[in-house]
Amino acid sequence: MASATTSSSSSGLTFKLHPTGSAQPPTPRVFGCVIGIQKGHTVEIFNSFELLYDEPTNSLDRPFLEKMQELYKKVFPNFYILGWYSTGSDAQESNMEIHKALMDINESPFYVLLNPAINHAHKDLPLTIYESKLHVINGIPQLNFVRSSYTIETVEVERISGDHVAHLKPSDGGSAATQLVAHLTGIHSAIKMLNSIIECFTIISFAMQKGDIPYENSLVRHVSSL
Template sequence: MASSSSSGLTFKLHPLVIVNISDHYTRVKSQLNLPPSLTSTSSAATSNNNNNNSNGGENNQQPPPRVYGCVIGVQRGRTVEIFNSFELIYDPSTRSLDRSFLEKKQELYKKVFPHFYVLGWYSTGSDAQESDMHFHKALMDINESPLYVLLNPAINPAQKDLPVTIYESGM
């Protein structure tokens, strides 16, 4: 998928990135929907969601989870090519990013793909949110102008385009 922006940059988003984000979202969502008997040993976030779903029904009305990660690739001139992505550990309640995890993932990717750089980050949802700025600012020491890739996991049969939006940082 390639598209242009108002800044004159051309973005090339490889399918692997979309698959990775979708997989990340699907895994987190399925973990949150496990029956309470199976989640007693799960993380605190999962058990908190189970407490909210104490009616035992299949139709929990919780908002869909948001997942976060980095997108990596290269920029050659006015073309930005996003090749891959990896998950990040982010706690929205404390607005903290696990920096040691991020640094370890960067180090591992640099060994295999020495020319790839962290271009920005991704999340899932229907729209960018005010709270996303905390995550965005947390990555600005790695990339002073990070991209934001937003994947909308909601299925809309009428929509013909992929539900992906790439936001550029304002200068």
């Protein structure tokens, strides 16, 4: 299948990829959307979600995409669909149909290609970011993929979590995976307890507002200090 790429991009966009927004892709080819923010010429990729792909029609399940977009918008109101991703070794002409289908969501989407054939001798992430650029070929305007450069960007929370996982060491003869599970279980229990306390405070606060129980100034001050 013919390649659909040209030389490097000259759009002036700066792409910043956050490590939590990308992961090592599985062997079967997968498709999805990348979400994040764009301020001027700076594009930051923060997260992604997988999409359903119909191979016979070379199209994405649009109702599923819109449902996922709605759900993510509730959790990340400041994030927008910036483009899409798929696994593969090179951008192909057939990928442009999927690219065009997303232009009603983002008029200038970009394409992130994740290469599952990882070369451990290379230090760079096995991915390539493409923008689309209009070229006139034989008098006919055509969209083509052009490569864009990117940088790895991390915020403090990402650095802390990444550093913590990287330095996990087995203890008491257990594996690193076992220790990680135990650590995450402890965090889950702490969050569950915190949620119960907040729920209890909420019920008491509403009851005091309604006059069902006496107003406790000390309790209100304690909640306000949290």
